[in-house]
Amino acid sequence: MHSHELLKEVLKKTSAKQIAADMGLSLSLIYKWAEPLSDETGSGANNPLDRIEQLLRITNDERIAQWVCERSGGFFIRNPKARPHPFQLIPSTNSIVQEFADMLGVIAVAAADNQITKEEAKMIRRRWEDLKSVTEGFVREAEDGHFASLKGEAGKPAKPGA
Known part of the structure; x- marks a missing residue:
């Protein structure tokens, strides 16, 4: 699932107006997060999920993922790479x-x-x-x-x- 697709699903259950107000952002920006990026023929904006993904890729530091998981009451476990016989x-x-x-x-x-x-x-x-x-x-x-x-x-x- 792409980040904009997830955010589109989230906005079905959470008020975009409330998110915009709580984050001090424009309502239009919140809606743009739920659209594909403009380079994919969409008119979306680089959303926070995309930025977290970029940060993980650039730093290669899984503590970022662990931090996000802890904030939501969970934990991060890296998926195994080797497939056993x-x-x-x-x-x-x-x-x-x-x-x-x-x-x-x-x-x-x-x-x-x-x-x-x-x-x-x-x-x-x-x-x-x-x-x-x-x-x-x-x-x-x-x-x-x-x-x-x-x-x-x-x-x-x-x-x-x-």
Whole structure:
């Protein structure tokens, strides 16, 4: 989905007048954000979403995405780049279990003295982010069907005479 398409959908639920007033911008600019850019034969304007995308591309710093996600009550997880071979289901599953165990280990050490310092909280957060990333990669691979062929391979009858 293009940014202007998303903003067009947002404006169906949120008042463009209210956005313009709250941001101190013209109503026409808000509506232009929901149109394709002029170089795409539209009359739109470079909108805030486009600018965030440019900033991410220029800086290559995912903390910007993390900041935006945190402001909306969420978190950022980078999508995995490598696609596992279907026979990597067990190792992929084991990775999630290991990441979870590592996170629990950090929590146990931090909580051993009945308090958690800011530095310990940062370590817990890092382990949690690692666990979420590994798990997201696994879920995406499952959704994309990369583990689907295992059933067919495991359930194949042996060839006669083999």
